[in-house]
Amino acid sequence: MPHDHSHCVADALTRADALCAERGARLTTLRRRVLELVWSSHRPRGAYAILEDLSQQDGKATAPLTVYRALEFLVEQGLVHRIESLNAYVGCAAPGPTHSGQFLVCEGCGDAAEVDDPQVRAAIETAAAARGFRVQRPTVEVRGVCKACQEKHP
Amino acid sequence: MPHDHSHCVADALTRADALCAERGARLTTLRRRVLELVWSSHRPRGAYAILEDLSQQDGKATAPLTVYRALEFLVEQGLVHRIESLNAYVGCAAPGPTHSGQFLVCEGCGDAAEVDDPQVRAAIETAAAARGFRVQRPTVEVRGVCKACQEKHP
């Protein structure tokens, strides 16, 4: 499944522009640059990796806080998700009504595919409700091996 | 739901002794102490919190590695689970055939209740299979508010 990644990035940026405009949120130059760097692959990227890219682009050191603040904004807007089990961030392909999807994280290639499966959501909601627990933010991160990697290493 | 927590701890240690004996795994003094410290509450505890306890008990500084190694062992044996979204560890109330449960993490009291819901498991497995993804280790950590805390703050 070869894909033209520049499309992914361009699309993500376009959607982000639209969404922020619509919401009156300020997608500043810095935030947009960080978003672009998060999207540089489909692999979750650590804050410090992004920090390095940023520093290199600018030819001078950037402070961690700069990146963390931008990421915080992007996560709030649902443009980026944090992968807790990796301490890393990945672009959201379908931002919109703020959601919290599930992630299939491949041990082979490192890609994190986002899915939003209603059954999984429902099962979690039901299990929680049965215990009187009110769900605010479900986190589902599944480690395993993606289809492509299975085919490569049979 | 007041509960005699010393029971939880004692039970956990007894089960751990039995399980390790059965498996030929060495639950050394250090590992047992760390397990006990993890169990000091039902809240996930950070490695460094445990480290401090340990250092204080001994009256001298303990190195992080000491704790991390013990935790690694306990996690491998399924006696303790790591809560990824908190970088913290919590005792497993039902160790045995190695499992990966789901956690209901309360924002109020900080308690992490472990549940092992077959529906949730199945839904994740199905969603992954539909995408050709082979599941190795699912992580489910649900943030929200537990029953007790809801009743306290209505």
Added chain:
DNA sequence: GTCATGACGTTACTATATAACCTTGCCGCC
């Protein structure tokens, strides 16, 4: 007893994240 192995100690280091405080620049408003 000897030896292999695994547990633990020690030192140093890397990675991830936040605190406190200040400066800048944008925006609405008069």
Added chain:
DNA sequence: GGCGGCAAGGTTATATAGTAACGTCATGAC
């Protein structure tokens, strides 16, 4: 246009989390 307010971003320092490399000691097999 200028002014006041506020959010964004810069700066410095520090907290928290996790590993690497290497040595020593205890335990059990033989």
